[in-house]
Amino acid sequence: MTDPTPLGERLDSEVRLDSWANDSYLSLGGSPDETRLHYTYNESFGDSEYDEVTATGYHRLHLPEASASSTFRVSTVPVRVDVATGEARFRVTEPSTTEPKISVMPGEHFGDGVSFEFLAPSAGDTYLLYSTTKGTQRDSVLAGETVSLADDDSKEILHIRKSASTESESSGSGFFGSGGGSVTDVANDYVPAMPVLNPGLVAALVLVIVAGAVAYTERRTSSTRSKPVYERPLVLLALVVAGFVGILLISPESITGPVKSALDTALPLASVLGVMLAVGGLGYWWYTRRQTRIAEAKAPENVFRIGGDDK
Structure with missing residues (x-):
């Protein structure tokens, strides 16, 4: 990964292949965007990628013309596909996040049912699944x-669009043929990829943060260890940090959305408050640590008497 996507943003990363074979593919299972359709652009090889999706849940990105040392960028459109039986192949020919075009081809068996879930509609509008290859409407639904x-997985190019769209439809024939053109850039609209990490990994990270704080305080002096765990400042701080990190990784928009809205209206104030909170937190941690050391110095565990007597 030569240019990874920042946490919480829509996938848009640059990849370099260190090794590659004719039958190689990228397995998308377990990634935050595994169920979305992927596409590549700015490839150093031919524009021929496609997603293979199976009824059993496998999702693979194939790059037929790639080779070792090839580079490309990869992104997604807000469309999930569910294949009823067997498998089907999909290629994003127009990577719009509002009205994408998708080329479809069957797998080993023709006629497998396919459901296309569009994740970014305008509520209240009617959307069509239109075949630009056949010039017919396949389905429609109120958003x-x-x-x-x-x-189904018939060989054609499908266009997900609003019913009121005036965009002229171009016809095409053959798998990954004309009608969509070459993908050369990322769609402009922003669609967040959620969650950033697998929830199990997030839970493990939270536990590691809290356990690390407890273990650290246990190694400190006896006066610190004598305090209940829930009264130790460092443990309390770790709980707050772990909770924040957990929410940020599971659902970044729940934090970034309100923050962005607030910053748009009060950026200077928000910046000042953020700095004050950070400085205040560090100051509180330093103060409690200093007080603990002073208390330890005033009450030493061992007393040595030098010279004199007990009178």
């Missing part, structure tokens, strides 16, 4: 939070 459109 809610998402849009689910049904078809």
